Amino acid sequence: MTTVIRRRESFSDTDAAVSLREPYGPGGPQPAVARRFGDRSGGWLGGSRGRRPGERLTGRGGVLVVFAGCFLGLLVADWANWGELADAVFFMASSLTAYYVRPSGLLPVVVSPPLLFFAACVLEKALISAGLLAAFSGTVVALASSAGWLFAGTGLTILIALLRGLRSEVRALVLALRSLPR
16 A cells, blocks of 8 residues: 555656646557557447547548448449449448538538439449430439438438437527528
8 A cells, every 4th residue: 555655656747747748648659450449448439538539520521431432332333233232332321421520510411411322323324324315314223223222321310410419500500590691
């Protein structure tokens, strides 16, 4: 018991100030793999204790991630002749983006995924189709066959965003719109 007391007495205020300034803790920076998968503070899903504030996606970054995921999912699904792959990629990209985006960027992430899937589908069909009519009909068929997944993915995205604080973002938008001069 006395050794513990002695160690506490030898710990000065300047040591405490220096240790609080270290952004990575006393061990220094950890490799990215250890931060994501090895730490037990937040788990591999990145609980709130294991994540630094700068590691969240912005709203624009989330929109970009959803578009890139949808576009690449559509390309791979068309190459593999497996249409459900693009639908599953949309479902995962939109819902995971709603989980990992900053609370201040939830509104664009909730509103944009169906539109981003449409834009990615138009771009993908325009790149791989022989003509304009084939691209148009391919887009219509792809959107019609993906409607259920689009509704489900959008619904899950809205649910996740509501649990993360979307109501306050909508409330702030409404108040900002009311304060505009007429």
